[in-house]
Amino acid sequence: MTPPLLYDVTLRDGSHANQHGFTSEFCSTYIDSAYASGLRYIEIGHGNGLGGSSLHIGRLKDPGLWEVVAAKASKYKELRIGAHVIPGLATFEDVDVAIENGVNVFRIACHCTEADTTETYIDYAANRDQEVWGLLMMAHMIKPDHLAREAKKMESYGASRIVFLDSAGALTPSMVSNITHELREVLEVSVGFHAHNNLHAAVANSLSALTAGCQSIDACARGYGAGAGNLSLEAFVALLEKDGHATGLDVKQLMSLATLVENNFPLSLPKVDSLSTATGFHGVFSGFKPKILEAAAAYEVEAMDLIAVLGKSQVIAGQEDQIIATASKLAQQVDLP
């Protein structure tokens, strides 16, 4: 097993956990500490990426994040700063702004069946000499061979790596292994995996991905990400190091990074509670958790019922309004699918 590229999504996925409330000051301290631990790929931004700041999903609270990005990009020449880009939320203009501020890795993401919505965005960023990856979200919703066909499309558009995301924390180790094999079979570019911990399987799934041949793994300090959280970066690196795989990262420094997160966000640290388990079981997007609680309270319906219906009606990331619509129908006891 070759040690993977560890891609730090804390400052982006963690934005879901604190309702997009990272401050510039925290991000600045975080990036310095992460860089010191050896991390070279750090993603930052709204939980849903560029253009995500909205009433629909949640407003980014600190408008000054770009200044931090620009400062760190000029301070650390080896640092690759990533942005998450979902076509339909982000526009080409958002990509331009990110490039101007020093972002140089664009992760163009779509729901796992809609790869052709990424073509013009991959093209746009690649034509501007950026590193461009293709991301397939909610990967649990389709069969591995279908996912591989979508991944192949992204490769043909020019993506230099394909990452599949277990956005609902709904995959098991054997599913992750099957998907990885299927993707490796058809792709020439590298494959990456992004875990969520809804069923306590982020570590097991990420190890399974590595064993099956994934070359990059997304992780968060202290697992600080949407819903039940992501793969815990420091614990995963500790596991790899104990098994004799040199990751090139400083475990002690990563512990400090986790402590930094713990001290700053004691009230929103991820936990695998019953709601998170239910979203994982029903295959509902992890980032929906606060919206599910809000809508359940507003319409006086049971959050667990809401989660079950959302799973059954195959609601995908980006359809936050459908949580409200579904709660309103549940409250009126209208027939639901």
Added chain:
Amino acid sequence: MKRVSILGSGNIGCDLLVKCQEAEDVEVVSFAGRHANSKGLEFAARRGVPVTDRSIEGILDGKDRPDVVIDCTSAAHHQHNYDLCREFGVRVIDMTPAKLGVTCCPAVNIDHCLGADNINMISCGGQASIPICFAFKQANPCLDYIEVVSTISSASAGPGTRRNISQYVTSTQQAIASMLGIKTVKVIINITPAIPPIHMKTSILANAEDVPSKSDTKSAIEAIEESTRSYVPGYRKSVELKQLGAKVMCQVQVTGSGHYLAAYAGNLDIINCAALEVLKHL
């Protein structure tokens, strides 16, 4: 009798053909594409309409020149089509996002558009959201931010839609902002593969503090919903205006008429219904 030609033989063109043939006082004098054997041209020929595979040139060269051309091609081709139509004094209803003409949402500004030689129908999300945005602004004149989130089924999103997402977002934002005088507009689009395909849904969100009178806003929404439904039969409120935290939201659903396209393709139906409404009033 309005003499109209349909330019573009894709889904939009074929559905418009059926709508025009069902309408009173509208005669389709020609239907144009670029490929002689296309499914669209065959469909039009079967319906008894003169067809041409020479695009706009075929329409304007024919002896049966129309009064109006409905351009269902693409933004890239629209300038050329419009230039030729202008030469011959033929008016244009533009279904592409080219934005060369006056932007029109019939429920809101049809009277303002009828004198123009090029009337632009904006986008599906624009047609679904502008009536509700108008109601918000009418009931709350100080409103300076609004958000529009449309979700369409994967089955109804053709290759053109998928290649033009960034342009769709930007041009719909601009159209809503300028038509309604709302300073900042954010447009979001989702494409979902859920089975069975969902009917198009469009949510409108605003800051709760910008919407002091919920009851006035609700009445304004109801009024415009009804006038929009007079030309889009499947236009229905699916979530009543509701405050959640610092935001208010309501949602409409658009069920297609099922002319050429399935009922779930409300996104394609609504822009065609809007174009037909303009045509009827010209």
